[in-house]
Amino acid sequence: MTVKSKHVRIKGIKDGLVFLLDDKCPFEDLLSELRYKLEHSHQNILTGPIVHVDVKLGSRPVTEEDKEAVLEILKGQGNLLIRSIDAVVESAQADQDVLFIMSGIIRSGQVVHHVGNLLYLGDVNPGGTVTCTGDIYVLGALRGVAHAGVDGNQEAIIAASLLTPTQLRIADCISRPPDEWGARESSMEFAYLSSGAMQIDKIHNIVKVRQGLNVFKGV
Amino acid sequence: MGEAIVVTSGKGGVGKTTTTANIGTALALQGKKVCLVDTDIGLRNLDVVMGLENRIIYDLVDVAEGRCRLNQALVKDKRFDELYMLPAAQTKDKTSVTPEQVKDIILELKKEYEYVLIDCPAGIEHGFRNAIAGADKAIVVTTPEHAAVRDADRIIGLLEQSSVESPKLVVNRIRPGLVKSGDMLDIEDILQVLNIDLIGIVPDDELVIKAANNGEPTVMNPDSSAAIAYRNIARRILGDAVPLMQLDRKMGAFKKFKKFFGMG
Numbered sequence: 001m002t003v004k005s006k007h008v009r010i011k012g013i014k015d016g017l018v019f020l021l022d023d024k025c026p027f028e029d030l031l032s033e034l035r036y037k038l039e040h041s042h043q044n045i046l047t048g049p050i051v052h053v054d055v056k057l058g059s060r061p062v063t064e065e066d067k068e069a070v071l072e073i074l075k076g077q078g079n080l081l082i083r084s085i086d087a088v089v090e091s092a093q094a095d096q097d098v099l100f101i102m103s104g105i106i107r108s109g110q111v112v113h114h115v116g117n118l119l120y121l122g123d124v125n126p127g128g129t130v131t132c133t134g135d136i137y138v139l140g141a142l143r144g145v146a147h148a149g150v151d152g153n154q155e156a157i158i159a160a161s162l163l164t165p166t167q168l169r170i171a172d173c174i175s176r177p178p179d180e181w182g183a184r185e186s187s188m189e190f191a192y193l194s195s196g197a198m199q200i201d202k203i204h205n206i207v208k209v210r211q212g213l214n215v216f217k218g219v
Numbered sequence: 220m221g222e223a224i225v226v227t228s229g230k231g232g233v234g235k236t237t238t239t240a241n242i243g244t245a246l247a248l249q250g251k252k253v254c255l256v257d258t259d260i261g262l263r264n265l266d267v268v269m270g271l272e273n274r275i276i277y278d279l280v281d282v283a284e285g286r287c288r289l290n291q292a293l294v295k296d297k298r299f300d301e302l303y304m305l306p307a308a309q310t311k312d313k314t315s316v317t318p319e320q321v322k323d324i325i326l327e328l329k330k331e332y333e334y335v336l337i338d339c340p341a342g343i344e345h346g347f348r349n350a351i352a353g354a355d356k357a358i359v360v361t362t363p364e365h366a367a368v369r370d371a372d373r374i375i376g377l378l379e380q381s382s383v384e385s386p387k388l389v390v391n392r393i394r395p396g397l398v399k400s401g402d403m404l405d406i407e408d409i410l411q412v413l414n415i416d417l418i419g420i421v422p423d424d425e426l427v428i429k430a431a432n433n434g435e436p437t438v439m440n441p442d443s444s445a446a447i448a449y450r451n452i453a454r455r456i457l458g459d460a461v462p463l464m465q466l467d468r469k470m471g472a473f474k475k476f477k478k479f480f481g482m483g
Contacts, residue, residue: 105414107376108369125372125412126365143412 007033016052016083019074023058023087027066035073053080057087099137106130106144113150126166132156145169157210159190159203173198221252223325223335224456225354225383229370231341233362234391234421237431238449239338240268242358244436245453246334247302254293254332255304256325258350259340260315263307269296270434271304280308283320289327298439303332313345318352325353334456343377351378357386358418363393363404372413387418389452394423395466419452420464421445 007022007030021030055070067085074080101119106112108127112120117134124130128144135157136148142160147169149156154171168175168191175191175198188203201208207215226239236259243255257265260280266272277292282305289305296302305328308315328335339350351357357378361371371388378386390406397403410417424445430437437446444464451461 107379108372110376123412123414127369127372141411 008037010037013054016054017080019053019055021055021057021060021070023060027060027062031069031073034070035076038073038077048079050079050081052083054083055085057085059088062087108144124165135159154193154196155209157190157192157206159188159206161188163189163191163200168198170198221329221331221333221335222356223329223337223354224356224358225337225339225351226358226360227339227347227350227374227378228341228360228367229343229374230361230367233360233367235341235360236264236268236338237427237437238358238360238389238391238421239336240265240431240436241438241446241449242453242456243302243334243336244269244296244299244438245450246336246456247296247299248438248450249453249457250301251457252301252331252333253299253303254328254335255302256328256335256337257305257307258321258337258346260307260346260349261309261312262340263309265304265338266294266306267434268431269304269436271296271306272434275306278306278308279321279324280311280315282324283316289324313340313349316349318348321349322353329353343373347374347377351381351383354383357383358389359386359413359415360389360391361409361413362391363398363406363409365404368404368409368412375413375415385415387416388413389419389421390417391421392423393420393466398466417463418455419448420466421448421452422464422466 007025009020011018011020021034053074055074070085071082074082097117099117099119100114101121102112102114103121105122106124106128108125111129111131113131115133118130118132119137119139120130121139123140124138124142124144124146126143129147130136130144131147131150133149133151133153136146136159138146138160140160141162142158142165144165145167146158146165148158149171152171156170158168158170165177168177170191170193173193173196189200190203190206191198191200192209193199207213226235226242228235239255243253246253255265255269256279257263258279266275271294274294277287279292281287282289282292293303293305296304305324325335325337337350337354340346359371359374359378361367375386390409394403398405406417406420422444424437424443426440426443427437427445430440430443437443438449440446448464451464454461
């Protein structure tokens with residue numbers, strides 16, 4: 001068997017070895033390559049005194065069984081003492097917490113969809129639509145339709161510098177602002193769901209619905 | 220090589236054909252070689268507004284299908300030697316020519332004429348794609364109504380996806396009285412939504428209707444406030460910096476005229 005791809009990289013650190021395992025390739029390939037490397041190469045490092053080993057699985061989603069399988073192979077070499085085995089648990093959740101920035105004008109008939117949270121620098125015109133699985137922040141005038149939390153996330157919010165939408169939707173709740181909100185002064189505002197009903201508030205009151213924000217309290 | 224400008228709007232009835240006829244005539248008035256092209260196949264109007272209906276022999280579809288040479292289909296204007304019109308067919312429909320065919324014809328015309336003005340049909344379908352196929356620039360016509368502005372916005376979005384350069388806006392049929400009383404959208408509101416450069420505003424003027432029915436573009440009549448507006452647009456196309464017309468002032472014909480020359 002010849003192994004061409006480099007799914008397994010072994011690095012030396014001050015007090016041991018780090019096994020960097022690729023997180024994109026199929027898990028089976030990874031195991032066979034690891035097995036091959038331990039059996040056929042690095043003879044001089046892998047025999048001899050006891051070496052501490054850290055295993056890094058990258059951002060691969062792994063089960064306990066998968067970890068066991070990796071450990072099993074490493075245990076085959078008597079001198080390797082496994083100190084840690086870890087995977088970075090950033091996953092999809094972390095990706096979505098990031099604010100994706102986009103700019104331009106969403107004109108009538110145009111639709112922008114984003115998976116995650118969106119910061120839109122520009123206007124959404126009447127007839128234009130912006131949909132998002134997370135929050136929508138518009139740094140500009142929101143005059144069209146905005147739908148936050150399209151997959152059913154009731155925690156999602158919609159904020160805009162000028163919040164004069166044709167229609168707002170959060171998760172399954174639909175609101176027609178002009179009829180239902182009455183006259184307001186148009187300052188930077190945001191919309192959120194409170195027990196199933198759409199509410200509008202000034203942007204600084206966002207702390208009421210978003211715990212865990214960094215709040216400026218003055219110096 | 221001349222410049223091809225498409226006049227479009229999305230919504231019907233906002234004054235595309237009137238704008239094409241008047242800007243074209245105003246450019247000819249400035250001594251430019253101009254050709255007007257009607258792409259509204261099946262519903263042609265430009266010939267009627269220009270008063271050239273009875274001179275048509277061949278049309279755009281005949282040229283596209285090779286039944287005649289391009290020069291044979293061109294109709295010379297009765298007022299200007301350097302103003303021509305390529306009429307649309309009235310008996311066919313929009314699908315009888317392809318965007319590529321129109322593009323070739325426009326390219327041919329650009330060799331001969333300094334300005335080629337393309338009158339676009341209403342809508343965003345085949346006819347619209349035909350009209351913008353050969354255009355370098357675009358003029359979007361709207362009126363101060365929500366429906367027209369919405370459609371103009373849609374059109375601008377489509378133009379931005381095409382190869383046509385940044386479109387310019389004409390706000391047509393403004394009634395200063397209604398704007399002042401707050402019953403009509405004002406220019407600022409429209410510009411805030413559409414976010415493109417304004418190239419002219421045209422006041423609502425009964426003389427435009429009268430002129431169109433006589434087959435005589437309004438531009439020829441110096442008593443018409445719309446005529447002044449169209450002449451200003453033509454001058455802006457030629458690169459002159461002409462200030463926007465003041466609409467809130469009631470001006471007599473003489474004062475208007477004086478003002479026009481004062482600015483020029």
